[in-house]
Amino acid sequence: xxxxxxxxxxxxxxxxxxxxxxxxxxxxxxxxxxxxxxxxxxxxxxxxxxxxxxxxxxxxxxxxxxxxxxxxxxxxxxxxxxxxxxxxxxxxxxxxxxxxxxxxxxxxxxxxxxxxxxxxxxxxxxxxxxxxxxxxxxxxxxxxxxxxxxxxxxxxxxxxxxxxxxxxxxxxxxxxxxxxxxxxxxxxxxxxxxxxxxxxxxxxxxxxxxxxxxxxxxxxxxxxxxxxxxxxxxxxxxxxxxxxxxxxxxxxxxxxxxxxxxxxxxxxxxxxxxxxxxxxxxxxxxxxxxxxxxxxxxxxxxxxxxxxxxxxxxxxxxxxxxxxxxxxxxxxxxxxxxxxxxx
Numbered sequence: 001x002x003x004x005x006x007x008x009x010x011x012x013x014x015x016x017x018x019x020x021x022x023x024x025x026x027x028x029x030x031x032x033x034x035x036x037x038x039x040x041x042x043x044x045x046x047x048x049x050x051x052x053x054x055x056x057x058x059x060x061x062x063x064x065x066x067x068x069x070x071x072x073x074x075x076x077x078x079x080x081x082x083x084x085x086x087x088x089x090x091x092x093x094x095x096x097x098x099x100x101x102x103x104x105x106x107x108x109x110x111x112x113x114x115x116x117x118x119x120x121x122x123x124x125x126x127x128x129x130x131x132x133x134x135x136x137x138x139x140x141x142x143x144x145x146x147x148x149x150x151x152x153x154x155x156x157x158x159x160x161x162x163x164x165x166x167x168x169x170x171x172x173x174x175x176x177x178x179x180x181x182x183x184x185x186x187x188x189x190x191x192x193x194x195x196x197x198x199x200x201x202x203x204x205x206x207x208x209x210x211x212x213x214x215x216x217x218x219x220x221x222x223x224x225x226x227x228x229x230x231x232x233x234x235x236x237x238x239x240x241x242x243x244x245x246x247x248x249x250x251x252x253x254x255x256x257x258x259x260x261x262x263x264x265x266x267x268x269x270x271x272x273x274x275x276x277x278x279x280x281x282x283x284x285x286x287x288x289x290x291x292x293x294x295x296x297x298x299x300x301x302x303x304x305x306x307x308x309x310x311x312x313x314x315x316x317x318x319x320x321x322x323x324x325x326x327x328x329x330x331x332x333x334x335x336x337x338x339x340x341x342x343x
Contacts, residue, residue, distance in 0.1 A: 001087065001089075001140065002139075002159055004016065004139060004140055004142060004155055008155065009151075012147055012148065012151050015147045015148075016143070016144065016146075017143035019141070019142075021090055021092070021138055024065075025092060025137055025138075026202035027067050028094070028135075028201055028203070029203065029205065030204070030208035030209055030210045031204055032210045036180055036193075036211045037193075038177045039174065040173065040174045041196055041197065042174075042176060042194060042196055043171040043173055044171060044172045044175075044176045044180075044193050045192045046170075046191065047192050047211075048098050049098065049110075050099070050105055051072075051110060052066065052067045052322055053065065053072060054095075054137075055079075055095070056091075056092050057088070059089055059090070064076060064097075066321065066322035067323065068321075068322055068324050073119075074118060074122060075116055076113065076129055077119050077122055079165055082164075082165055086160055087161070088159050088160065090139065092138035092139075093133045093136060093137070093156075094133070094135035094137060094200075095131050095132050095134050096132050096134070096169075097110070097129055099127050099129050104186075104187055104188070105188075107318050108317055110129070112127045113127050114321065115319065115321075131166050131167065132167050133167070134153075135149070135153070135156065136153070137152075139155060144200070145201075145202075146199050148197040148199070149194055149197065149199075150196045153171070156168070171194075176191065176193055189213060189214070189216065190210060190214075191210075192208060194207065194208050194209075195207040215301065215302050216299065216300065216302070216317070217299070217300070217331045218298065218328050219298060219300050219328060220240050220247070220297055220325045221237050221239060221292065221294070221295075222240045222294055223237070223238035223278075223289050223290055223292055224236065224237050224238065224266070225252070225288050226288045232263055232266075233257075233262030234262060234269065234290075235288075237316065239251065239253055241328050241329055241330050242325075242326060242328060243329065246280040246281060248279070248280075248309060248330070249279050249309075249310070251310040251314060252314075253298075253300055253316045256300075256301075256315040256316030269290070269296075270290075272292045272295055273290055273291065274292060274293055275291070276291060294325045296325075297320045297324070297325055297328060298317070298319050300316055300317060301314070302315070
């Protein structure tokens with residue numbers, strides 16, 4: 001077991017909080033920003049295209065938890081084993097579970113593991129997964145959330161033995177703009193900029209910012225259309241988002257589906273059909289539309305938002321079980337609001 005007080009400075013030691021290990025800590029969430037920058041007071045990490053996962057280890061008890069409190073152990077048994085074998089027996093990690101398509105993290109490929117129904121099914125999958133740890137909330141007997149990020153990462157790097165499938169999330173200092181250019185050239189999703197001296201807060205924060213290479217976010221599935229021609233399952237998904245507690249329409253997504261997904265998802269949607277539109281203030285022709293309860297969340301890429309709040313050229317990437325429908329908003333609007341607040 002490492003001695004945390006030997007790793008950080010005397011000034012930072014005063015920010016350690018001795019307490020029993022919490023059973024749950026809300027994860028810190030980043031805010032989308034269109035004002036990218038370089039700053040020596042910030043660090044820059046790769047933005048992964050995977051499933052957020054906070055990991056709790058307390059003796060023999062090890063839990064992989066999604067951001068909305070779903071236990072993920074049976075989906076990723078290799079990660080459970082790797083962390084169970086670590087010498088450190090008490091910690092809370094924050095990180096991302098990913099699968100790769102070549103050198104690129106692929107949310108679409110990870111779907112094969114995100115939706116398994118048993119540990120046996122996960123073990124028989126040929127999709128390899130990795131856990132990229134990027135923050136440490138608790139270790140030993142200490143809550144570390146008041147300790148600056150750069151110091152938390154120092155402790156994290158010494159706490160674990162990093163070998164596959166457990167990986168440490170590296171970062172760069174200062175050169176955010178140059179790193180973002182490199183990220184986009186490599187077809188990464190983008191970067192996360194983090195205030196180097198920032199505390200870990202259990203909410204969305206402007207001390208963590210998303211710099212994206214492409215437009216992509218989560219949307220609520222609110223309906224579907226009938227398939228045409230040789231298409232099976234459904235034709236397109238109707239999607240939406242919340243704005244001031246009102247469900248808004250974002251358009252239809254007709255591409256990005258495998259035949260297997262079309263077949264399985266159509267059965268799930270049939271089980272939650274309703275006889276009216278769930279939208280709050282927009283009328284849409286009901287011809288060939290099947291409305292559903294706003295239960296499922298999907299990730300969608302697109303080229304841009306139109307002037308009337310719809311998506312241009314959307315493509316479906318996969319289901320997200322780690323985000324609740326009521327948390328889905330227009331990230332572009334939130335980003336504009338953040339920038340206006342700072343002007």
